[in-house]
Amino acid sequence: MKCIICSNDANATGSHIVPASLIQSCVGKHYKEESYSIDAKNVGVDVYFGRDNLKNTSTEIKENHYKEDFILCQDCEDNLAKIEGAFSTNFLQKFRDEKYKQNFSVKTNQYGVEILTPLNFDHKKIYFYLYSIIYRFCMDSGKKDEEFFMEEVDLENIRLYLHRYLYEDKLAAEEYLKDFNLVITFDKANTNGSFISSANQFKNPYLFYFCEPILLLFKGELSAEAKNIFGDYINNISINQEIKIVTNSEFYDSYRSIMTAYLAETFISNAIINLCELNSKSYEENLAEFNIEMKKFDKNDNKQAIKTYELLYEKYNESKS
Numbered sequence: 001m002k003c004i005i006c007s008n009d010a011n012a013t014g015s016h017i018v019p020a021s022l023i024q025s026c027v028g029k030h031y032k033e034e035s036y037s038i039d040a041k042n043v044g045v046d047v048y049f050g051r052d053n054l055k056n057t058s059t060e061i062k063e064n065h066y067k068e069d070f071i072l073c074q075d076c077e078d079n080l081a082k083i084e085g086a087f088s089t090n091f092l093q094k095f096r097d098e099k100y101k102q103n104f105s106v107k108t109n110q111y112g113v114e115i116l117t118p119l120n121f122d123h124k125k126i127y128f129y130l131y132s133i134i135y136r137f138c139m140d141s142g143k144k145d146e147e148f149f150m151e152e153v154d155l156e157n158i159r160l161y162l163h164r165y166l167y168e169d170k171l172a173a174e175e176y177l178k179d180f181n182l183v184i185t186f187d188k189a190n191t192n193g194s195f196i197s198s199a200n201q202f203k204n205p206y207l208f209y210f211c212e213p214i215l216l217l218f219k220g221e222l223s224a225e226a227k228n229i230f231g232d233y234i235n236n237i238s239i240n241q242e243i244k245i246v247t248n249s250e251f252y253d254s255y256r257s258i259m260t261a262y263l264a265e266t267f268i269s270n271a272i273i274n275l276c277e278l279n280s281k282s283y284e285e286n287l288a289e290f291n292i293e294m295k296k297f298d299k300n301d302n303k304q305a306i307k308t309y310e311l312l313y314e315k316y317n318e319s320k321s
Helices: 020-027 074-092 098-103 123-145 152-167 170-177 224-230 249-279 283-294 304-320
Strands: 034-039 044-049 104-108 114-118 180-185 206-210 214-219
Touching: 020 074, 074 123, 098 104, 123 152, 123 170, 123 180, 123 206, 123 214, 152 170, 180 249, 206 249, 214 224, 214 249, 249 283, 249 304, 283 304
Parallel strands: none
Antiparallel strands: 034 044, 104 114, 180 214, 206 214
C-alpha cells in the first residue's frame, strides 16, 4: 500500500481518519468510544466500543470506525498529528471558554450571525488541518465503499496541496486550493456535534460533517446567490488573510438538518423495501406502520429510525419462522 499523501510505503498503523479530539463529543474519548456506523443504503448498523468502554464485553476484535492501518506513511502521520494537536490546544479547547475570549475576535453580521476569528493560531495551519481531514475522509471512504464524495480532480488538487505544504513549499502549495471556497461552522453553544458523514449527492457545495465542524466546500466561482448567502463566511486561502468561523447555533442547525433528513429518508426508504420483502405487505402499508411505531421513540433520539426498523424486522422475521 502507498501513502495517500506522498506515495511512500504506508507503514503507519492506527491512523485517525478524523482526529479523536474533533469527534469525541459524538463517539466518546479515545479508547472509550461508542460509535454507530449507519449504512443507510443497505439498512445496516455497525456498533463499535473502544477497548476501555464498559459496554465492550465481547472478545471479538472490531475495527474502529475512524482509524485505519496502512493508509499513511509514518512521516505524514507524525506531521498531521502535530497540527491536529495544535488545533485542539489553540481552538477546540478554548473557543467556548469565556476566559480565553481574548484569543478570538468576534463579529456579528447584519443578520445576527456570529463570526469568530482565532487571533493566536496561524490561519494557514487551520486550512491544512481541515483540508487534510476532508482528504483522508474521502480517500478512506473510497477505499472501503467506493464513495469518494468529491471529483477525482478536486481530491488530487487537495493531495498536491497537502504534499507540497508538508515537504516542499507551503506558499506554492496554496495554488492548488485557489478555486476552493470553504465555509466553516461550529456550534459555540452546544457540544453535541452532528454526524461524521458525507454523501455523493452533495455537490457544490460538497458537505462534510466531522462531528464538531460542518464544512461547506464550494468549487469554482461562486454564483450570485451563493455570494449573497455566504459572502460574509467564505474562506479562500489565496484571498483571505484570516479564518472566519461561523459559530451561530441556528446556522449550524440548518446544515445539520440537511444530513438528518438525508440519512432518515435514505434509511427509512430502504428499510421499508426490506420490510416489504419480509412481510409481503405494500410499501404504503409498511410505511404507515413504520411511522406509527417510530412515534413511540423519542423524536430527539438520533437512532429513532434504527430502533423502529429493528423492532419491525424482529416482529416480521419471527412471524416467518
